[in-house]
Amino acid sequence: MKKKTVSFDYEVVDTIEQLAESDQSLVQAARNAMQKAYAPYSNFLVGAAALLHNGEVISGGNMENAAYPMCICAEGVILSSVESNYPRASIQTIAITAKSNSVKLMEPPSPCGSCRQMICEKENRQQAPIRIILFAEDTEIYILNTIKDILPFSFDGSVL
Numbered sequence: 036m037k038k039k040t041v042s043f044d045y046e047v048v049d050t051i052e053q054l055a056e057s058d059q060s061l062v063q064a065a066r067n068a069m070q071k072a073y074a075p076y077s078n079f080l081v082g083a084a085a086l087l088h089n090g091e092v093i094s095g096g097n098m099e100n101a102a103y104p105m106c107i108c109a110e111g112v113i114l115s116s117v118e119s120n121y122p123r124a125s126i127q128t129i130a131i132t133a134k135s136n137s138v139k140l141m142e143p144p145s146p147c148g149s150c151r152q153m154i155c156e157k158e159n160r161q162q163a164p165i166r167i168i169l170f171a172e173d174t175e176i177y178i179l180n181t182i183k184d185i186l187p188f189s190f191d192g193s194v195l
């Protein structure tokens with residue numbers, strides 16, 4: 036039997052001011068989207084913003100529903116919007132933030148498993164990695180190089 040290890044590198048910065056200007060703008064777009072999120076049940080507000088290679092920024096927040104399985108994550112909102120409005124555009128970077136009205140976040144939020152899979156599909160479609168910036172107020176900021184780092188052994192269409 037062999038043992039193998041999965042590991043990856045990511046950047047950590049302390050403050051938003053340490054980010055490049057374009058990343059700071061994207062972070063602000065995610066924050067603004069978080070303020071408009073509709074999360075009356077969990078009180079866990081999420082905002083996401085995608086910077087496309089054409090310079091457009093698409094943002095959105097999570098959208099809950101009294102029928103819980105119908106809830107839509109912020110990442111799903113922006114990916115649907117990108118595909119609907121700019122189907123041939125590729126995504127350069129996605130910024131994701133969140134806040135809870137009941138718990139203080141000690142670490143940046145991380146996409147759920149479904150959203151990791153959706154971002155992975157987009158990466159495969161555009162044949163280029165998507166940088167991901169994860170942050171919350173008063174937490175460090177994580178910068179990932181690709182969703183595949185946090186979705187090892189990902190499922191893709193090559194087997195279909």
Ligand SMILES: [Zn+2]
Pocket residue numbers: 108109110111146147148149150151
């Ligand atoms: Zn999700």
